[in-house]
Amino acid sequence: MSNRTLTFNIFRFDPYRPEVAPYMQSFSVEELDGMTVFVALNKIRETEDTAIKFDFVCRASICGSCAMLINGRPQLACKTLTRNLPKKITLMPLPVFKLIGDLSVDTGAWFRHLSLKTKSWIHTDKAFDPQVLEERMDNQTALDIYEAERCIECGCCIASCATANIMEDFWGAAGINRVARFMIDPRDGRSGKEYFEVIGSEQGAFGCMGLMACDDLCPMELPLQMQLAFVRRKMLGLGFKV
Amino acid sequence: MNSNNTHITDVLIIGAGLAGERVAIEVANHGLKSIILSLIPPRRSHSTAAQGGMQAALGNCAMGQGDSPDIHFQDTVKGSDWGCDQEVARLFCDTAPSAVRQMSHWGVPWNRVVAGKKRLSTGQVVNDDPEYDGLISARDFGGTAKWRTCFTADGTGHTLQYTMDSLVIKLGITMHDRMEAVRLIHDGDHCMGAIVRCLRTGELHTYLAKSTVLATGGYGRLYGASTNAIINEGSGMSLALETGIVPLGNMEAVQFHPTGMVPVWILITEGARGDGGYLLDKNRHRFMPDYEPGKKELASRDVVARRMMQHIRQGYGVDSAYGQHLWLDIRHLGEKHINTNLREIANICRSFAGIDPAKDLIPVRPTQHYSMGGVRTNIDGAAYGLKGLFACGEAACWDLHGFNRLGGNSLAETIVAGLIIGKKIAEYTSGAAQKYTYQIIKDHHANIDQKIKDLISGKDGQENVYALRDQMEQNLMEYVGIFRTAAELQKAVDNLKDIYYRSLKIGLRSDGSGANPELSFALRFPGMVRLALCIAYGALERTESRGSHYREDYPRRDDQNWLNRTLAYWPAGADLPELKYEPVKITEIQPDDRGYGEASVRS
Numbered sequence: 001m002s003n004r005t006l007t008f009n010i011f012r013f014d015p016y017r018p019e020v021a022p023y024m025q026s027f028s029v030e031e032l033d034g035m036t037v038f039v040a041l042n043k044i045r046e047t048e049d050t051a052i053k054f055d056f057v058c059r060a061s062i063c064g065s066c067a068m069l070i071n072g073r074p075q076l077a078c079k080t081l082t083r084n085l086p087k088k089i090t091l092m093p094l095p096v097f098k099l100i101g102d103l104s105v106d107t108g109a110w111f112r113h114l115s116l117k118t119k120s121w122i123h124t125d126k127a128f129d130p131q132v133l134e135e136r137m138d139n140q141t142a143l144d145i146y147e148a149e150r151c152i153e154c155g156c157c158i159a160s161c162a163t164a165n166i167m168e169d170f171w172g173a174a175g176i177n178r179v180a181r182f183m184i185d186p187r188d189g190r191s192g193k194e195y196f197e198v199i200g201s202e203q204g205a206f207g208c209m210g211l212m213a214c215d216d217l218c219p220m221e222l223p224l225q226m227q228l229a230f231v232r233r234k235m236l237g238l239g240f241k242v
Numbered sequence: 243m244n245s246n247n248t249h250i251t252d253v254l255i256i257g258a259g260l261a262g263e264r265v266a267i268e269v270a271n272h273g274l275k276s277i278i279l280s281l282i283p284p285r286r287s288h289s290t291a292a293q294g295g296m297q298a299a300l301g302n303c304a305m306g307q308g309d310s311p312d313i314h315f316q317d318t319v320k321g322s323d324w325g326c327d328q329e330v331a332r333l334f335c336d337t338a339p340s341a342v343r344q345m346s347h348w349g350v351p352w353n354r355v356v357a358g359k360k361r362l363s364t365g366q367v368v369n370d371d372p373e374y375d376g377l378i379s380a381r382d383f384g385g386t387a388k389w390r391t392c393f394t395a396d397g398t399g400h401t402l403q404y405t406m407d408s409l410v411i412k413l414g415i416t417m418h419d420r421m422e423a424v425r426l427i428h429d430g431d432h433c434m435g436a437i438v439r440c441l442r443t444g445e446l447h448t449y450l451a452k453s454t455v456l457a458t459g460g461y462g463r464l465y466g467a468s469t470n471a472i473i474n475e476g477s478g479m480s481l482a483l484e485t486g487i488v489p490l491g492n493m494e495a496v497q498f499h500p501t502g503m504v505p506v507w508i509l510i511t512e513g514a515r516g517d518g519g520y521l522l523d524k525n526r527h528r529f530m531p532d533y534e535p536g537k538k539e540l541a542s543r544d545v546v547a548r549r550m551m552q553h554i555r556q557g558y559g560v561d562s563a564y565g566q567h568l569w570l571d572i573r574h575l576g577e578k579h580i581n582t583n584l585r586e587i588a589n590i591c592r593s594f595a596g597i598d599p600a601k602d603l604i605p606v607r608p609t610q611h612y613s614m615g616g617v618r619t620n621i622d623g624a625a626y627g628l629k630g631l632f633a634c635g636e637a638a639c640w641d642l643h644g645f646n647r648l649g650g651n652s653l654a655e656t657i658v659a660g661l662i663i664g665k666k667i668a669e670y671t672s673g674a675a676q677k678y679t680y681q682i683i684k685d686h687h688a689n690i691d692q693k694i695k696d697l698i699s700g701k702d703g704q705e706n707v708y709a710l711r712d713q714m715e716q717n718l719m720e721y722v723g724i725f726r727t728a729a730e731l732q733k734a735v736d737n738l739k740d741i742y743y744r745s746l747k748i749g750l751r752s753d754g755s756g757a758n759p760e761l762s763f764a765l766r767f768p769g770m771v772r773l774a775l776c777i778a779y780g781a782l783e784r785t786e787s788r789g790s791h792y793r794e795d796y797p798r799r800d801d802q803n804w805l806n807r808t809l810a811y812w813p814a815g816a817d818l819p820e821l822k823y824e825p826v827k828i829t830e831i832q833p834d835d836r837g838y839g840e841a842s843v844r845s
């Protein structure tokens with residue numbers, strides 16, 4: 001394989017030291033076979049600048065920690081092979097989210113807030129009885145719920161969303177997908193009206209301009225466009241205008 | 243010390259994976275207050291990475307018919323090579339079915355039984371009875387007599403963690419993420435909470451509680467090649483060991499998975515070999531039939547892993563920039579099969595190594611996978627040695643797994659133990675009082691504060707923490723891996739001791755200000771070397787083979803001398819753990835043949 005020398009241009013800023021203005025810093029890295037941005041960034045931290053901040057946990061596109069702008073495009077750094085990138089690679093933190101430092105942003109807090117606002121839990125009056133068999137569910141329904149639940153809260157769809165970039169508190173595709181996950185779950189007892197209270201606002205389905213920047217950026221390949229349409233249809237079907 | 247940075251609660255839960263969150267829900271249901279701490283947002287905990295599933299004897303699917311907690315119990319005890327606590331295993335197996343159903347009640351979309359005939363990949367035809375249609379289904383997993391592993395497609399850990407966390411949010415349980423516990427506060431008798439460093443700002447905080455729970459997960463990342471998330475550095479175990487009073491159990495029991503993919507050690511599931519994949523060496527020779535003419539690539543996990551290492555050691559490994567490896571070959575299964583039945587594996591190969599398994603060989607080697615050892619607790623989850631300290635999940639040695647964990651039993655452990663131990667913690671906490679004194683808090687706080695200052699000033703030396711880490715990893719991989727001998731283990735112990743002394747002389751490269759990542763790692767590192775020494779020294783002293791602990795110089799299990807559990811203590815100022823042993827509780831099944839092992843050595 002070609003052994004290129006890569007140049008990483010990396011955004012540096014520590015919001016806790018605002019006296020040092022943001023700047024771009026560049027590092028050279030010898031490319032190795034099968035190298036990902038995860039491997040390269042750790043190499044930079046361990047050999048060049050031990051203070052640089054970024055987030056990885058699973059390094060296997062499962063946990064959603066490592067989204068950043070790689071040459072302008074929001075994607076998971078652990079799942080990005082350097083060989084699919086040009087020699088010059090620019091890394092920036094995701095927009096919209098609060099900056100923790102350098103490439104690290106607070107997607108965790110953002111998504112927690114989203115879960116609270118959309119009341120993302122099963123609403124039921126039934127109490128659990130350990131002596132009783134589980135309620136039956138059609139396997140296809142289980143698979144459909146799982147399909148929506150696969151979101152890893154990485155924030156790529158939010159960072160790429162024009163509305164989310166200008167309107168604080170817009171939930172974006174991840175939020176609408178989240179609501180869809182509970183709407184299709186027969187265990188959730190919320191009525192159409194209760195859902196409308198959650199979703200029928202500027203923050204929810206109204207804010208979406210339908211330009212679909214989110215749809216092809218989702219690393220989990222969630223059918224976001226379909227979920228947006230599903231939620232709209234469902235609301236219309238219940239007589240609510242979205 | 244800043245009083246704004248002091249937090250007081252009933253139960254302090256360190257760790258927001260499945261185990262920690264399950265405990266939090268239980269204590270909240272008992273009307274107690276708690277705070278959960280996590281290095282990262284809770285939904286990014288390593289639990290989400292478990293894809294396979296969790297075991298519970300529901301017996302709903304056709305291949306699970308006739309299953310019962312009794313059979314689950316037998317599988318668990320056999321799997322552990324009689325090293326587990328049978329009372330714990332019994333309690334666990336009996337509780338697992340209702341714990342799975344409860345997760346369903348809370349929202350996990352478990353895959354369900356679909357009535358009717360179907361053909362399995364083995365060719366066998368099974369018929370799912372309409373009576374069970376729509377109940378929770380199960381899949382096959384190694385080492386189980388019945389299909390017992392409940393799952394949600396390829397994301398069991400993910401759906402469990404998201405559901406568990408949804409409840410934590412619903413119940414309004416306080417969550418402080420990006421917070422790292424760096425020291426337990428105790429007076430040698432009671433645990434009172436922890437000193438915690440904020441990973442956003444670098445500030446130190448004090449958390450005070452009537453009881454403290456370690457649910458910090460495993461220590462896979464002590465090894466250079468591990469399937470674990472990169473945050474799994476055993477920090478909860480270090481915190482406990484550092485007290486000098488709380489022992490760690492069976493640290494030498496480390497599970498390896500045969501096929502972690504080079505270079506990022508993502509797990510390639512058994513499915514690849516199950517469907518007919520071969521293992522090849524540097525000469526493209528298929529070597530498994532030479533060692534295991536009967537089962538070949540399908541021998542049990544630990545056997546395949548051992549044979550692979552044996553072959554590498556004989557000089558047949560493939561050299562690479564990331565160390566020696568072997569090849570997994572699934573090309574002959576054909577593009578169609580690979581892209582449908584083995585799609586998950588194909589995706590991993592493409593995304594993380596840039597190879598196409600329909601055309602290319604997959605570089606693999608045995609990789610650290612699970613830590614059976616951990617903070618030793620009794621059946622109630624109470625740590626030995628300190629009142630008010632509990633442990634749960636992979637961080638603990640509750641001792642469900644003995645010397646080998648069954649796949650699917652660890653996810654189940656997190657939620658079953660979380661439930662059972664959560665209840666016990668609630669009972670304990672309801673009757674306990676806050677027990678701290680200002681002086682004790684101040685002493686513990688000052689200890690960390692001083693360490694930070696010394697690391698920044700370089701007062702103790704200029705050792706590079708990343709270089710030392712490489713050496714620790716290398717020693718564990720090379721000498722405390724799958725094959726163990728007295729000579730090599732001794733080498734590891736000697737080298738690790740040296741690394742330990744050097745770890746006390748780390749100086750930072752950077753200025754260490756704020757939430758500096760080098761400082762975080764430098765604070766953690768000496769504790770990691772102590773854990774490495776517990777593993778290496780425990781393995782050296784245990785002169786038998788049991789479960790995943792395999793001594794070439796003592797290839798047989800020795801129930802006469804070693805039917806016991808290792809307890810490792812770290813006395814103040816020591817450079818080696820002090821090892822003690824306690825008997826294993828055997829209540830139902832006496833030690834017997836495990837029924838799987840190498841073709842050549844069977845006792």
Ligand SMILES: Cc1cc2nc3c(=O)[nH]c(=O)nc-3n(C[C@H](O)[C@H](O)[C@H](O)COP(=O)(O)OP(=O)(O)OC[C@H]3O[C@@H](n4cnc5c(N)ncnc54)[C@H](O)[C@@H]3O)c2cc1C
Binds near residue numbers: 261294652
């Ligand atoms: C690739 C892979 C696949 C697996 N698949 C399966 C499977 O199919 N079935 C199965 O049963 N098991 C499986 N396992 C094992 C299983 O996933 C784990 O044993 C289990 O999830 C551990 O859960 P836990 O809650 O104990 O810890 P974790 O989920 O690891 O959580 C640990 C928590 O502790 C926090 N923490 C750690 N240190 C500190 C500190 N100092 N201060 C504050 N917070 C801290 C972390 O932030 C995290 O929230 C798999 C493991 C791997 C590596």
Ligand code: SF4
Binds near residue numbers: 157160162163214
């Ligand atoms: S379609 Fe809606 S959610 Fe998606 S990017 Fe556009 S505005 Fe945002």
Ligand code: SF4
Binds near residue numbers: 150152153155177221
């Ligand atoms: S919907 Fe996709 S892109 Fe958006 S947060 Fe979830 S996983 Fe990421």
Ligand code: FES
Binds near residue numbers: 063064065
């Ligand atoms: S590190 Fe988990 S998704 Fe990239």
